[in-house]
Amino acid sequence: MGKAEELKTEWKSVRYENAKGMWLGFPGLCKGCGLCIHKCPTKVIEWSDELGVYGTPRVEPRMEGCIVCGMCQMVCPDCAIRIEKKPL
Numbered sequence: 001m002g003k004a005e006e007l008k009t010e011w012k013s014v015r016y017e018n019a020k021g022m023w024l025g026f027p028g029l030c031k032g033c034g035l036c037i038h039k040c041p042t043k044v045i046e047w048s049d050e051l052g053v054y055g056t057p058r059v060e061p062r063m064e065g066c067i068v069c070g071m072c073q074m075v076c077p078d079c080a081i082r083i084e085k086k087p088l
Helices: 035-039 071-075
Strands: 014-017 021-025 045-051 057-061 081-085
Touching: 014 057, 021 057, 035 045, 035 071, 071 081
Parallel strands: none
Antiparallel strands: 014 021, 021 081, 045 057
Protein backbone atom coordinates (compact mmCIF):
# COMPACT_ATOMS: atom_id res chain seq x y z
CA MET A 1 0.00 0.00 0.00
CA GLY A 2 1.16 3.53 -0.78
CA LYS A 3 1.65 6.31 1.66
CA ALA A 4 -1.57 8.12 2.53
CA GLU A 5 -1.62 11.69 1.29
CA GLU A 6 -2.64 14.41 3.66
CA LEU A 7 -5.16 16.83 2.21
CA LYS A 8 -4.63 20.42 3.20
CA THR A 9 -7.16 23.15 2.59
CA GLU A 10 -6.28 26.81 2.69
CA TRP A 11 -9.22 29.00 3.64
CA LYS A 12 -8.26 32.36 2.24
CA SER A 13 -10.11 35.24 3.80
CA VAL A 14 -10.72 38.90 3.13
CA ARG A 15 -10.46 41.10 6.19
CA TYR A 16 -12.22 44.37 6.96
CA GLU A 17 -11.83 46.31 10.22
CA ASN A 18 -13.18 49.32 12.03
CA ALA A 19 -12.97 50.63 15.60
CA LYS A 20 -15.62 48.14 16.79
CA GLY A 21 -14.19 44.95 15.35
CA MET A 22 -13.32 42.79 12.39
CA TRP A 23 -15.35 41.20 9.57
CA LEU A 24 -13.76 38.19 7.88
CA GLY A 25 -15.21 36.89 4.64
CA PHE A 26 -14.31 33.54 3.11
CA PRO A 27 -14.88 33.78 -0.68
CA GLY A 28 -14.28 30.05 -1.08
CA LEU A 29 -17.40 29.39 0.99
CA CYS A 30 -19.73 32.21 -0.15
CA LYS A 31 -22.32 30.97 -2.62
CA GLY A 32 -23.92 34.40 -3.05
CA CYS A 33 -27.28 33.69 -1.42
CA GLY A 34 -27.61 37.27 -0.09
CA LEU A 35 -29.13 36.37 3.29
CA CYS A 36 -26.58 38.54 5.08
CA ILE A 37 -27.49 41.53 2.90
CA HIS A 38 -31.18 41.19 3.73
CA LYS A 39 -30.67 40.67 7.47
CA CYS A 40 -28.03 43.35 8.13
CA PRO A 41 -29.67 45.91 10.48
CA THR A 42 -27.48 48.78 9.23
CA LYS A 43 -27.62 47.76 5.53
CA VAL A 44 -23.84 47.96 5.06
CA ILE A 45 -23.30 44.62 3.30
CA GLU A 46 -23.35 44.77 -0.48
CA TRP A 47 -22.46 42.69 -3.52
CA SER A 48 -18.79 42.60 -4.45
CA ASP A 49 -17.33 42.78 -7.95
CA GLU A 50 -15.40 39.60 -7.10
CA LEU A 51 -16.92 36.16 -7.38
CA GLY A 52 -17.51 33.49 -4.76
CA VAL A 53 -17.25 29.73 -4.95
CA TYR A 54 -19.97 29.11 -7.55
CA GLY A 55 -19.11 32.01 -9.80
CA THR A 56 -21.78 34.16 -8.18
CA PRO A 57 -21.01 37.57 -6.64
CA ARG A 58 -19.80 37.38 -3.08
CA VAL A 59 -20.51 39.98 -0.42
CA GLU A 60 -18.44 42.64 1.34
CA PRO A 61 -19.18 45.18 4.08
CA ARG A 62 -18.82 48.95 4.20
CA MET A 63 -17.08 49.03 7.57
CA GLU A 64 -17.66 52.71 8.28
CA GLY A 65 -21.29 51.84 9.12
CA CYS A 66 -20.85 48.31 10.47
CA ILE A 67 -21.81 47.88 14.14
CA VAL A 68 -20.21 44.40 14.26
CA CYS A 69 -23.44 42.88 15.61
CA GLY A 70 -22.80 39.43 14.10
CA MET A 71 -26.21 39.03 12.46
CA CYS A 72 -24.56 38.26 9.10
CA GLN A 73 -22.48 35.52 10.69
CA MET A 74 -25.56 33.99 12.32
CA VAL A 75 -27.65 33.84 9.13
CA CYS A 76 -24.91 32.68 6.74
CA PRO A 77 -25.74 29.04 5.90
CA ASP A 78 -22.18 28.33 4.73
CA CYS A 79 -20.09 29.87 7.54
CA ALA A 80 -18.55 32.28 5.03
CA ILE A 81 -18.53 35.21 7.48
CA ARG A 82 -16.79 35.50 10.82
CA ILE A 83 -17.21 38.49 13.13
CA GLU A 84 -14.82 39.42 15.94
CA LYS A 85 -15.66 42.27 18.28
CA LYS A 86 -12.86 44.32 19.81
CA PRO A 87 -12.81 44.42 23.61
CA LEU A 88 -14.28 47.55 25.16
